Amino acid sequence: MPSRSDRMELHGLRLPELKEGDDLPRAILSTVESTGIGIRDGDVLVVASKVISKVKGYLARISEVEPSLRSKILAKVAGRPAWLVELIRRVGRIVLILPFSEASRGTGFPEEFSRDPNLARAMVEEEGGTILADVGGVVITDAGIDWSNCPEGVVALPPPDPDAEAREIADRIRELTGARVGVVISDTDFAPFRMGSVDWAIGVSGIDPVRRSFGDLDLYGKPKFGGVDLVADELAAAAALLMGQSSEGIPVVLVRGAPVTLRDDARYSMVTAPVSNMGRAFFKGLLKTALAKILRLG
């Protein structure tokens, strides 16, 4: 039989609909108890950012957002609603403005991925663009502001400190059960060069978000270039398979048997890349690429 590390189980937890002030760790525990899964040392809970925003009241009412003049101008440049730009500027720092509706025309996105292609196209045209923003070191589309599964006129804001939210859940589970679990806070975002999204980690507690095996020896005894697997992100992506099944009916997934390294001082910022550094490298890369194209080398 395979050893423990060869097998991994994911359990989607169907929680009751939660509202501001509800005790999320207790709701998680009552579901794992009622389904007989239980909770053990080394289990990892992947928690959708959205459910944190709900129970903690990280929400905004669109009608109460007063956009500044700068936000109004930027909204014109970016082709987005002024209230959204105002909220993005409050929670994050803008990295890149992408003219999404234009980019997607003729690609089949979103038409081929919808039951109602005309509605889908109209929705994308209305959105106009998207804004990548740096929220506490994590770059995220529209700064993680999201209105799906929110009442009309209400939007969910990202948790201001996702690592702290993860830690709070892990600590409370330990207090209530004695189990030492890892927690990953996840959010949905784009995937490069693909038409669609996957879930990414934005906060972590109790487990190292990354595997630290750069330069370890490979099968032939050579040091490996790579081996820095984004474990927390892979857990978030895996959990998304079950979360996506119903409209937010599964906001938490319990992962058992994941090969994680327990770590008390874990923070997701251990794996985020400094944006300014990446930006400079990226510009140099664009110049090199342009040169290669001009010289007809590519």
Added chain:
Amino acid sequence: MPSRSDRMELHGLRLPELKEGDDLPRAILSTVESTGIGIRDGDVLVVASKVISKVKGYLARISEVEPSLRSKILAKVAGRPAWLVELIRRVGRIVLILPFSEASRGTGFPEEFSRDPNLARAMVEEEGGTILADVGGVVITDAGIDWSNCPEGVVALPPPDPDAEAREIADRIRELTGARVGVVISDTDFAPFRMGSVDWAIGVSGIDPVRRSFGDLDLYGKPKFGGVDLVADELAAAAALLMGQSSEGIPVVLVRGAPVTLRDDARYSMVTAPVSNMGRAFFKGLLKTALAKILRLG
């Protein structure tokens, strides 16, 4: 108890080391039989691209690669070895040249992710950069050419048609067992704005690579902006958690209970974004972003 779609199991398959000409589907079946897991309709096999290259002989001997003059010039521009640039230009089309070693200086990558920080830094400095290339519609670092877990002087090339490889495995498994399985061919690649990598799908057979629920109604009856989950990529990321455990000792992961849609005409190109289209939008986005920064709106 949770319904079937709430639970998912992953089994890492420790195959014997395979070489050119070996029958991969038979090796997979013999492992699933010996471990008692068996194989069933709706199971998904995630197969590392590297093991396909090995059994199919998609390999190159560095000493036998004769770089052209153009490859030599481009190698200087990109800071990469000429033999590698020659191979990249043979299998793909260059999208972006990234000065990786420079970008990573002072970020903690790869030093913090290695047992031997000095060796890790030296390895990155020697590499110099990385080249994103379009291989049959999928954009992939260094065109998927990789020398980890290869004998000295030998590199693995990406399968020329990953969808066809996936189909071949699915067909052969069906022929041998009658089970209708999905197959995802996966490869490791960078994750945006993070210091590390996850596994991505590059080929697929038998399952829709994406969930088509853009515009479906959310909890509050509003059409959802999103819902286009990259299912094949999420499966690849999930499987990577087990594959990463040992140096290529687990090149295949069986996923049971994944909420996939069976589909006979599946191709991974259903979800790849046209690079030229994205490139144009991206340039416009850079201009808009620069304008926003100049106007001090960001």
